[in-house]
Amino acid sequence: MTVPTIDERDELLLSCRYGELEEVQQFVEKYGKEIVSDIKDENGNTVLHMVSGNGHLEVLNYLLTIVSPSIIGVLNNSRSSPLHWAALNSHLAVAKTLVEFPGGPGVDLIDIKNDAGRTPLGEAEMAGWDEGARWFVEVMKLDEKADPEDELRLADSVEDIEVEIEDANGEIARMSISRHEGP
Secondary structure, three states: OOOOOHHHHHHHHHHHHHOOHHHHHHHHHHHOOOOHHHOOOOOOOOHHHHHHHHOOHHHHHHHHOOOOHHHHHOOOOOOOOHHHHHHHOOOHHHHHHHHHOOOOOHHHHHHOOOOOOOOHHHHHHHOOOHHHHHHHHHHOOOOOOOOHHHHHHHHHHOOEEEEEEEOOOOOEEEEEEEOOOOO
């Protein structure tokens, strides 16, 4: 098997960016599927970043048959995953394919924060993509609630409660709630 040149690797990334399935398939026929998972641009973007950011579901489905499932969770130099790129550009079918791919990271992808401190859900919210944000919330792992009876007993024994809330931008708001007895 011959080794692709830097220009040929760049051409593969461009083919993924523009959704050129035949060109991607020709690259794989010529150089083999093993090398595809390792190809990145100068910013650390993989073939999956390129297809995910541009919504090329057909190319994504093809690539997922030949690359290692671990590439789904690869972060670029800004610590963004292909799912971040799909969310930023409002590509629901791509986002679902990445999250639901057997053997991949699954819903854990939704919790990854990039250098801007945003998860894919945060990126969807920043982009104003309500449909995607709703879907992420529907499928993501939410902390399991404790038994309500335990929470009531705990609340009776606590004088002050400290609350931290994280917004879509990753900012933390802190609040103290005091238990007030009497009128």
